[in-house]
Amino acid sequence: MLDLVLNHRTIRKYKSDPIDEQVLDKILTAGTRASTTGNMQVYSIIVTSGQELKKKLWDAHFRQDMVVQAPVILTFCADFNRFNLWCKLRKAIPGYDNFLSFFTAAIDALLAAQNCALAAESFGLGICYLGTTTYNADIISELLNLPKHVVPVTTLVVGFPDESPELTDRLPLEAVVHREKYKEYTREDIDFHYHEKEALESTEMLIRENNVETLAQIFTEKRYTRKDNEQFSSKLLEVIKKKGFLT
Amino acid sequence: MLDLVLNHRTIRKYKSDPIDEQVLDKILTAGTRASTTGNMQVYSIIVTSGQELKKKLWDAHFRQDMVVQAPVILTFCADFNRFNLWCKLRKAIPGYDNFLSFFTAAIDALLAAQNCALAAESFGLGICYLGTTTYNADIISELLNLPKHVVPVTTLVVGFPDESPELTDRLPLEAVVHREKYKEYTREDIDFHYHEKEALESTEMLIRENNVETLAQIFTEKRYTRKDNEQFSSKLLEVIKKKGFLT
Numbered sequence: 001m002l003d004l005v006l007n008h009r010t011i012r013k014y015k016s017d018p019i020d021e022q023v024l025d026k027i028l029t030a031g032t033r034a035s036t037t038g039n040m041q042v043y044s045i046i047v048t049s050g051q052e053l054k055k056k057l058w059d060a061h062f063r064q065d066m067v068v069q070a071p072v073i074l075t076f077c078a079d080f081n082r083f084n085l086w087c088k089l090r091k092a093i094p095g096y097d098n099f100l101s102f103f104t105a106a107i108d109a110l111l112a113a114q115n116c117a118l119a120a121e122s123f124g125l126g127i128c129y130l131g132t133t134t135y136n137a138d139i140i141s142e143l144l145n146l147p148k149h150v151v152p153v154t155t156l157v158v159g160f161p162d163e164s165p166e167l168t169d170r171l172p173l174e175a176v177v178h179r180e181k182y183k184e185y186t187r188e189d190i191d192f193h194y195h196e197k198e199a200l201e202s203t204e205m206l207i208r209e210n211n212v213e214t215l216a217q218i219f220t221e222k223r224y225t226r227k228d229n230e231q232f233s234s235k236l237l238e239v240i241k242k243k244g245f246l247t
Numbered sequence: 248m249l250d251l252v253l254n255h256r257t258i259r260k261y262k263s264d265p266i267d268e269q270v271l272d273k274i275l276t277a278g279t280r281a282s283t284t285g286n287m288q289v290y291s292i293i294v295t296s297g298q299e300l301k302k303k304l305w306d307a308h309f310r311q312d313m314v315v316q317a318p319v320i321l322t323f324c325a326d327f328n329r330f331n332l333w334c335k336l337r338k339a340i341p342g343y344d345n346f347l348s349f350f351t352a353a354i355d356a357l358l359a360a361q362n363c364a365l366a367a368e369s370f371g372l373g374i375c376y377l378g379t380t381t382y383n384a385d386i387i388s389e390l391l392n393l394p395k396h397v398v399p400v401t402t403l404v405v406g407f408p409d410e411s412p413e414l415t416d417r418l419p420l421e422a423v424v425h426r427e428k429y430k431e432y433t434r435e436d437i438d439f440h441y442h443e444k445e446a447l448e449s450t451e452m453l454i455r456e457n458n459v460e461t462l463a464q465i466f467t468e469k470r471y472t473r474k475d476n477e478q479f480s481s482k483l484l485e486v487i488k489k490k491g492f493l494t
Contacts, residue, residue: 004248005362032418032420035364035374039416040466041418043423044424045423045424047425047427050427053427089434089437090462090463095467095471098476099483101476111357111376118248118362131285145428145430175288176288177293178294180297180300181295181391182293220334220339220340229345230345233345233346236350
């Protein structure tokens with residue numbers, strides 16, 4: 001199990017081979033065994049494999065080809081709709097139309113997602129998380145018919161890998177771990193923790209290709225710009241509000 | 248690996264035996280191998296084991312005794328502070344003071360948390376997630392010295408189990424899984440999906456003990472009431488704002 005976790009690679013190229021239904025059910029079942037707040041299971045998993053709908057999701061996910069290549073797309077949603085319905089049918093008045101409840105449901109959905117990711121990998125399948133889910137939560141909601149109190153929070157692409165990438169670098173453990181309390185970083189700490197990443201050959205290449213001075217500038221000026229972040233941020237808050245979680 | 252996931256039990260009683268430092272490092276390393284947005288690793292893990300600080304966390308976590316009993320408390324934080332510092336020291340101007348960035352960092356933190364949970368269980372350790380983290384994010388932030396752009400999103404209690412609970416029930420897989428698109432639930436669907444849970448002996452006992460009519464009422468009237476939800480919701484939004492993620 002530890003080996004599986006330590007050897008995780010994100011896969012961005014997939015074969016079109018389908019996933020056996022029984023295997024898929026085991027992956028989904030693994031998701032449902034994750035911890036869930038008060039055993040409420042306030043999430044839903046949408047399994048999309050039809051080519052037509054995948055094509056539409058591909059558009060919503062910034063046209064990343066793996067979305068149409070891979071056989072299965074799992075959209076994980078924070079979902080208080082089912083629970084609210086149950087309450088109403090059982091003489092109980094739900095009070096889950098607030099931000100805390102949304103966040104609680106999002107936690108549930110994300111823990112389930114990571115269980116599914118690892119279960120998929122245990123079957124030799126590859127996975128990729130799509131951050132674009134929160135950017136275009138409005139479009140995805142429409143495509144998947146998500147009702148009020150259901151918000152998509154992440155997506156997993158699942159399928160047989162058609163590439164075998166190297167293990168990605170990570171910051172040294174001590175860069176992200178704090179003992180007892182949070183210890184603010186000094187300039188020296190930052191230099192120390194980021195040195196290895198900045199010294200990678202791939203980093204030098206990225207800097208040249210992007211015609212910038214530093215790796216950090218690739219993030220702030222190319223990949224995750226203030227303009228994009230602020231635009232998608234407003235949209236996401238609007239979705240959360242429209243879905244009835246910010247009253 | 249699949250067996251481990253399928254056999255997960257939340258542990259609420261712990262022995263005080265310490266966790267070997269090397270084992271703990273492996274658990275934390277497993278956390279860092281989880282998928283992370285753009286490989287930014289916008290999270291931090293606070294490892295608290297000192298009895299004095301655990302006592303204060305115990306207070307913040309609704310005085311659940313496992314917080315002082317268990318040897319290690321892991322607080323997972325959405326953290327753009329380190330990344331922002333790095334940007335500023337590398338001639339890059341970060342634009343991550345918005346809700347989308349907070350949510351992105353929260354996703355990172357939660358995927359790391361679930362990897363740590365499973366890694367801990369692979370060593371025979373027990374875990375429990377503390378939902379109280381978001382309820383008292385303000386108090387926990389103060390206790391752990393969390394700076395601006397760092398918000399605690401979940402907590403794992405980790406230690407050797409001092410109980411062996413039965414596997415908890417879950418809704419049938421088809422209750423949480425939708426094929427292609429979301430299918431709205433009918434009254435019959437809800438009855439069908441919740442029937443097994445409602446028929447449990449433990450459910451009947453809970454209903455009697457709480458002097459209510461239905462299981463759903465235990466959630467809405469006792470465990471997760473509108474009043475509590477709304478109070479903690481305001482507090483959480485206030486924390487996110489104060490931390491610089493809602494400008």
